Amino acid sequence: MSLKFYFDIFSQPSRAVLLFLKLNKIPFEPKKINLLRGEHYSEEYATINPFQKVPAVVHGNFALSESVAILRYLCREFEVADHWYPKDSKAQARVDEYLEWQHIEIRANLVNYFRTKFLLPVVTGRPADVKKVAQYEKKVTDVLNILEDTWLSERKYLGGDKVSIADLLGACELEHLKMAGYNPQDNRPKVSAWLNKLKEELNPHYEEVHVLVNHIAEKHKGVPPSSPDKLSSICDLLTAISATPNFVGEQFSEEFAKLNPMKKVPVIKDGEFTLTESVGILRYLCREKNVPDHWYPADSKKQARVDEYLEWQHTNTRSNCALYFLNKFMLPGIKGTPPNPETVARRERKMVETLNEVEEIWLNNKSYLAGDKISIADLLGACEIEQTRMAGYNPCEGRPKLAAWLERVRHDTLPHYDSVHAIVRKVTEKYGGVAPASFSKL
Numbered sequence: 001m002s003l004k005f006y007f008d009i010f011s012q013p014s015r016a017v018l019l020f021l022k023l024n025k026i027p028f029e030p031k032k033i034n035l036l037r038g039e040h041y042s043e044e045y046a047t048i049n050p051f052q053k054v055p056a057v058v059h060g061n062f063a064l065s066e067s068v069a070i071l072r073y074l075c076r077e078f079e080v081a082d083h084w085y086p087k088d089s090k091a092q093a094r095v096d097e098y099l100e101w102q103h104i105e106i107r108a109n110l111v112n113y114f115r116t117k118f119l120l121p122v123v124t125g126r127p128a129d130v131k132k133v134a135q136y137e138k139k140v141t142d143v144l145n146i147l148e149d150t151w152l153s154e155r156k157y158l159g160g161d162k163v164s165i166a167d168l169l170g171a172c173e174l175e176h177l178k179m180a181g182y183n184p185q186d187n188r189p190k191v192s193a194w195l196n197k198l199k200e201e202l203n204p205h206y207e208e209v210h211v212l213v214n215h216i217a218e219k220h221k222g223v224p225p226s227s228p229d230k231l232s233s234i235c236d237l238l239t240a241i242s243a244t245p246n247f248v249g250e251q252f253s254e255e256f257a258k259l260n261p262m263k264k265v266p267v268i269k270d271g272e273f274t275l276t277e278s279v280g281i282l283r284y285l286c287r288e289k290n291v292p293d294h295w296y297p298a299d300s301k302k303q304a305r306v307d308e309y310l311e312w313q314h315t316n317t318r319s320n321c322a323l324y325f326l327n328k329f330m331l332p333g334i335k336g337t338p339p340n341p342e343t344v345a346r347r348e349r350k351m352v353e354t355l356n357e358v359e360e361i362w363l364n365n366k367s368y369l370a371g372d373k374i375s376i377a378d379l380l381g382a383c384e385i386e387q388t389r390m391a392g393y394n395p396c397e398g399r400p401k402l403a404a405w406l407e408r409v410r411h412d413t414l415p416h417y418d419s420v421h422a423i424v425r426k427v428t429e430k431y432g433g434v435a436p437a438s439f440s441k442l
């Protein structure tokens with residue numbers, strides 16, 4: 001029986017259910033509902049959840065809302081470890097005790113604070129009501145202190161000595177505050193140890209479901225972004241990423257952020273020295289490692305020729321090929337929605353202009369991009385251009401010089417050229433340029 005899960009990772013109870021599904025490897029069909037775009041107000045969604053809130057599930061033809069009820073139902077319907085919602089009457093009652101208490105204590109107070117401090121300013125464009133924020137903040141502080149001094153004073157977990165659905169709901173509510181610039185772990189050693197323990201025990205899924213929270217917390221530092229559009233786009237993307245089993249956005253993990261706060265690859269760590277930016281990395285490797293001079297010549301003029309391409313490519317080959325690939329293939333695969341034909345056509349025009357410049361200007365009278373010898377410019381250029389094949393584009397068609405140059409670079413760097421491009425070939429052959437409904441099988 002299929003399980004459809006309607007959710008938005010901008011929603012605390014949605015994340016708690018998503019985390020449970022992932023931890024227990026329960027197969028589900030993700031159905032993204034973007035709250036900031038008001039998708040929960042559609043007539044179609046009202047037939048699934050008449051309260052028009054997320055989360056909701058449809059199991060076969062049984063539709064259910066309310067995260068706590070959903071979690072209890074999943075514990076009954078699927079084979080999951082007993083600790084999530086123990087069968088033993090007293091142990092179950094301990095978990096229930098928290099589940100009932102949290103609604104008007106943790107949930108209501110934290111939501112009021114978050115809504116007033118962060119959400120309303122984004123949605124209305126008006127600054128937060130500071131008086132109300134202060135009132136709600138006081139309530140948040142009080143209720144979190146109860147968590148510290150009562151619930152977690154003697155116990156390892158909220159419902160006893162084993163992790164349960166109570167912890168998932170509790171943790172997802174508390175983590176949410178970080179987007180509004182409130183760290184519930186500050187000055188609360190027990191709450192802090194409990195959240196850290198959960199993260200450690202439930203990772204990588206804990207971080208996967210909190211990818212949006214962590215991203216917004218770090219990017220906006222508690223200050224609401226000026227437009228709901230930016231927030232809803234990132235919600236769309238990260239909700240899709242977080243639900244895809246094998247595509248977990250590992251670049252968003254806290255561990256990786258320590259290496260590259262910009263959350264992008266590639267990064268190198270050479271001893272204690274960490275470096276980002278592919279062009280910077282290639283130049284560094286040419287200086288530091290014993291590599292032949294042609295990769296990045298010591299001769300001033302030859303080096304300047306390589307630099308000329310390296311600087312040009314950022315806003316040309318890199319931007320234009322990557323944006324075409326992103327819009328035609330990558331984003332549709334992540335979001336599970338078809339590409340926007342107008343955007344793709346616009347991106348393709350820009351990419352074609354760039355590739356024609358590579359053909360007619362850069363390769364006009366030279367064998368390689370920066371002269372008569374292969375250099376790091378060719379590696380960067382070839383890798384960007386090869387990438388477009390996955391989106392169904394053949395960069396060599398009608399460009400004989402570019403085709404011959406790619407073959408030359410490949411020949412010079414075999415077998416490595418083929419091994420680094422194996423994924424490009426595999427994806428191109430498998431999908432023929434049409435993004436799959438989900439990247440999970442990639």
Ligand SMILES: N[C@@H](CCC(=O)N[C@@H](CS)C(=O)NCC(=O)O)C(=O)O
Pocket residue numbers: 010011012013014035040052053054055065066067068
């Ligand atoms: N008690 C419900 C609360 C659900 C809820 O409030 N969801 C929020 C997102 S966190 C929502 O969908 N809000 C949309 C709205 O109120 O318009 C549960 O635990 O599932």
